[in-house]
Amino acid sequence: MLTTVRAAMRRPGGARRLVDALLVDLRVVGFFDGVPEQRGNVLAAQRAFSRRGWMLDDDGHLSPVGMIDLATGGREALEEQLDRLRRATDDPGQLLGSAKDLLEAVAKFVLEEVGMPVAGNPSFNHLWHLARERLGILPEQVAADTPGAKHIKAVLQSSWKIAEQVNELRCVQGAGHGRTLPTGVTAEMALLMVREACSVAEFTLTTLHRLYGR
Known part of the structure; x- marks a missing residue:
């Protein structure tokens, strides 16, 4: 995982696609299924994304926080x-x-x-x-x-x-x-x-x- 993140930092243009793909994999394996043992990890991920201006919901979907582009x-x-x-x-x-x-x-x-x-x-x-x-x-x-x-x-x-x-x-x-x-x-x-x-x-x-x- 750490190697993957470092690769994303070297190529920020594709970082969002990479993160989305990782989240898909985590959803597939049940990371966001409400298993008590995983709740702490989910909360930690949500806090980490929040500090960067992103919202990770309890179902594992990522979205930017802030102004809405009505245009x-x-x-x-x-x-x-x-x-x-x-x-x-x-x-x-x-x-x-x-x-x-x-x-x-x-x-x-x-x-x-x-x-x-x-x-x-x-x-x-x-x-x-x-x-x-x-x-x-x-x-x-x-x-x-x-x-x-x-x-x-x-x-x-x-x-x-x-x-x-x-x-x-x-x-x-x-x-x-x-x-x-x-x-x-x-x-x-x-x-x-x-x-x-x-x-x-x-x-x-x-x-x-x-x-x-x-």
Whole structure:
């Protein structure tokens, strides 16, 4: 194995194909089948990939962590990242950053799909306000005579607070890979926020599909 890794370092252009092939072999022999004896090794591999900016899921599939390329991936890239985050359990600090990136990409995707791409480098809050406005999911857009209007408004406001706080926590953490959780945020709390952020992203995408068929 060490000889193989050294060969990959000499030829970085083919390193990803090599790593993918090695992971296929490990999946074939059952390395990722949840065998208790292998769990420590799987976690060690996940931590090692995470430090390099990659996410190795519990099924042995590798994917980059970070910004989503909407130009080449579109809705499919968002769905893949959403699915990975929903299933992931390792490195909550890293996952918080990925959740923020997902939420920002969802807002940009919505605005592009409704014909309102935003130029420049708008803030996270501005992007999400515009996206929610276009989808009619701002609390103030709920008609007062709607049955349960008070509760619907509260839920919509709560969903935005989740997105807002994930973004702010991400800023507290800093920009680099291998970042740690802010003081006072447990791994369980971080994972809760990641899963809730996924729910917000999914709700936004399904609303877009219902209204625009996209």
